[in-house]
Amino acid sequence: MKPPPFRYECPASLAEALALRAEHGDDARPLAGGQSLVPMLNMRLARPAVLVDLNRLSGLGRISADDGHLEVGAMARQRELERSGAADTIGALRDALPLVGHVATRNRGTVGGSIAHADPAGELPLALLTVGGSVMAESSDRGRREMAAADLFTGFLTTALEPDELLTAVRFGAPGPDEASALVEMAPRHGDFALAAAAASLRLEDGRVVAARVAVGAVTDRPVLVDSAARTLVGHEPTDEAAQAAAAAAADAIEPTGSLHAPASYQRHLVEILVARAVRRAAARAGIDR
């Protein structure tokens, strides 16, 4: 339970960090909160040649709201965001934060690190996907770009970030009027990786759903939007029956991989249960928050 040798770099500026990224590419791993990476190092499951510690960079921890988004600097700690109140209006994010590990790990774990780590069971990636968020990525050569969450997660612990890029900020979509989201999961114990997770975002007009997103996590290699489930909701009142129809569509569309604690058939069942719950909760919020 000791890491293999690695070179440790602790850049003092973003430019320096990006230069190291450019120099070492995939051989370098950025170290943010370390709550996933350090155990992986110790178990020798990750073997980067260079560790680029981002903890001395300033300016990457800002939490700010602008034009319909909540922008969270990549190095903002999960617990900071949770306690800031900034996430309170974004239902899926508010639901997600207390489910991320434990208070002690959230004190250290970062929002950007969790997104970039792209764990299929991660709550923050699922929330980001559900609320139509995006990330800001930077590189020395190409500067800053924005990438939609829907394009970000490409596989197990894999994102579309280029080897020379650093994720610098995460932008969660804030709900407009008549819009709300929710996230639910089932885990063996609080703080565990979920057996299955689901989230939904709804926009209502005159009591009917005019836009929806349904996303499912922890049952395949990445969190995924389930468009077929979202489509069943559009044009309908968000009743229990509508939630159930969306749930059935999601369970139909997803091919769970199964895990030690939840065989694929059970995960599929949980997807149905959890999507229904998420839609009902989002619908209730869209009504209340109006």
Added chain:
Amino acid sequence: MTRPTIKPRTNWLGLPLERVEDEALLRGEGWFMDDLEPLPGIAEAAVVRSTAAHARIRSVDIAAALEVDGVLGVLTGGQVGEMTRPFASVLRAGLEYRAAAVDVARYVGEPVAVVVARDRYVAEDAAELVEVEYDPLPVAASLEAALAEGAPVLHAGAGNNVVSDRHFAYGDAGGALAGADLVVRTTFRHPRSSCTPVEGYGVICHWEGDGVTAWSNFQGPFTLHGVAAAALGIPISKLRLVSPPDSGGSFGVKASVYPYIVLMALASRMCGVPVRWTEDRVEHLLASSMATERLTDVEAGFSATGDLVALRLSLTDDVGAYVRAPEPATLYRMHGGITGPYRVRDVEVRSRVVVTNRCPTGLNRGFGGPQLAFALERTMAVAATRLGLDPAEVLARNMVPAEAMPYRAPAGAVYDSGDYGACLAEALRLARYGDVRDEQAARRARGGARSLGVGLACVVEPSASNMGYITLARTAEERAGGPPMEGNAETVTIAMAPDGSVRVGFTSTPQGQGHRTVAAQIVADVVGVAPDTVSVMPGADTAVRPPTVSAGNYSSRFAVTVAGAVHTAAGRLAQRLRLIAAPVLGCAPEAVELIDGAARGPDGPGAGGVPEVAVPLRRLAGAAHWDPAALPEGVDGLALTITYAVPGLDPPSPDDRVNSSAAYGFLADVAVVEVDTDTGEVTVRDYVSVHDAGRVLHPALAEGQILGGLAHGLGAALTERHVYDGDGNLLTTTFLDYPCPTATELPVPVTAMIESPSPVTPTGAKGLGEGTTMTAPAAVANAVADALGIEDVELPLTPARVWERLGRG
């Protein structure tokens, strides 16, 4: 900081005194294995482990590892084969077990080599460079695979994977089954689990000359001290075992650290430096020790009115790749009381030991008890349901009544005392059993996704093992050929210093139980001093205080053997003080009372006209130390060592009966669960546990044992199990995949004590550290079966499994 002085009084036992152990622990000032730095220049080891579940080892290439800067040496399994003898076992069935795989690796995680380096980082780097070539052999990674026709045989010398198969008959079970109104025939599986202490194994070995000193968190039984020394080919006296002051828990698991003591002794010998090995969590889950998986085939005969009239049990234990001492003790620890709290007289038992390509098993809290209780208590519940009777009534009508105590069970256990019926009645009352049944009926009528269920479990909880029970693994003829083995004993040294303070030492190697606190209470009562004047050293240093073979911390033996030994030693010291005081007080020694730090004579002037009616113990002690020539006849100072053996423990009889433990407590548990029939989630809403463990020595510590045991029991009931794939790979090597319940997942149980003092022990106390680990899986399983109206429930009751049982899978 000074501790508040405790006011003197005489009856300290039974009071919930603050634990003397706590202050250092709360301040982070405990000394655990990894804190020890007993010597300069300790090198660190990393263990290279087999990645194959069953393979011939063609070669172990250490050249690249030796070239790593900082590496001091690499010990291979081949060298272990040359430098050691196989570990001794009660089974002489052609199985060789050594500290590392010599020619054949038989489980994933088995040590293949040890790399010694200047630190653990370098050691792990070099361990990766040790190249082992495996020729794979067919794998038997489950009981079923090991028992199958044509299964790969793990040990050619044994000829078969069933390395022991014993049949026991007490009365006529066949006849009684034939006459029964109902026969319940079922097979129960108790999965592999482990107790996962926070601190794993730790060893520092320093080989010097012709012997070795080993610091380790070994916990006994010290029979294994001899097993380790014999493997090293050195006398027991040349293997000095020292335990650290504090332990991060064990629950039995650390008994099995001894092969690593041998391994690190060899590493130290080879490299010429002291060597430390600290087990990490993956190593611990993969390769330390697990509870046996057991299949129990039950045939239980009942009368129409619910009387258990016959019991036929076939126990099949998977002990893993080797029979590592003290296995196959899991099969026999409960043997004398295999009938539990029930009066059935006609009993048959078959006990089989099966080797598989899995991690060897060993002590884990409950040790044989959970496996037995799950089968017995599920059987009682199934019978009640099939007979249309209330399970509480079926249990009550079958229990050994209080007036039958002491009760000799068919297989030889002598239940020393207990009021089982009173415990069950109290448990039902505290659980509001009738109200819960009403609520259950109302819910069933109403329907809905949350089913309510009630489960009961009653267990006779043995404490202080008879070291002879394990010889039941041999036939009576085989036993007759060897010397008798029985008993459970502890050596205690006690001394009063010139100022009247007392030191007590014994080898109970506590792991958080509070032995120091309780021993001080016992001495305080017997010698008439305040507990804070009594200093207790319960750890091992075999060079200073040679232990008995049964010393250590297992089978809940403290309250029986160690407390009895401390009580006896304190009594001897008190007797010496009375002899010294008598002439001073002018009375007979037996008239001297020791109380509040003084020796008191009878009221009024002494017989010899001596005016004193009381003399402080410190004056007597000072005189004894400074004027030893003046001591009365028969008093040679105020330091003494005694060895106390619990009475009533004999070797197994020729007809295979054995009083397998010294004392037997009892507990009756009620679990009330809610099952979410949408998701399969089980929530333990209420849990009641009522114990009769004789006299309670320390109520807060007793409660702590009940809660801790319950945590392990509920883990086994709901979340914990080790999973191997068909190739013998363990899939549960982190706490992600082996989820133990944490405080937030556990219910706060209601507990109560009923005290039927043991006639066997000097204090009247019995052990109680394992009962709820035995009951909880059975009680929860009974409750889930009750909630869902099904018979087939398998541990652990994970949501996925319950959902499958609901027929939705």
